[in-house]
Amino acid sequence: MLIRQGDVLLVPVTTIPAGAIQVARDAGRVILAYGEVTGHAHAIVHPDVTLVSDEQAGELRMWMQVTAPEPVELRHDEHDTLLIPPGTYRVIRQREYQSADMAPLQVAD
Numbered sequence: 001m002l003i004r005q006g007d008v009l010l011v012p013v014t015t016i017p018a019g020a021i022q023v024a025r026d027a028g029r030v031i032l033a034y035g036e037v038t039g040h041a042h043a044i045v046h047p048d049v050t051l052v053s054d055e056q057a058g059e060l061r062m063w064m065q066v067t068a069p070e071p072v073e074l075r076h077d078e079h080d081t082l083l084i085p086p087g088t089y090r091v092i093r094q095r096e097y098q099s100a101d102m103a104p105l106q107v108a109d
Contacts, residue, residue, distance in 0.1 A: 005079050008032050008042045010089040016063045020052035032091050038078065046072040062091040
């Protein structure tokens, strides 16, 4: 089951690559992405959520692990709150393509 909130896509996975480094919380929140336009964040405040990242070929990759026994809330000021079930997810910033001769852009939220 894919989960999408604005420009953030969560894809269930079975493992997190070895060597991924835990991402620090921001004011107690796990931030999946900041909005470039509004400054709002896709955030989870539950203590049983961990975000890790690594860089490969110059691209930052992220994974989230929800170890809480119940679903946790993914919040954003401009989107409906989503309930994220326990599990492991790849966190993907969605991109938009304008034309074949232009580089992909991250979706602005």
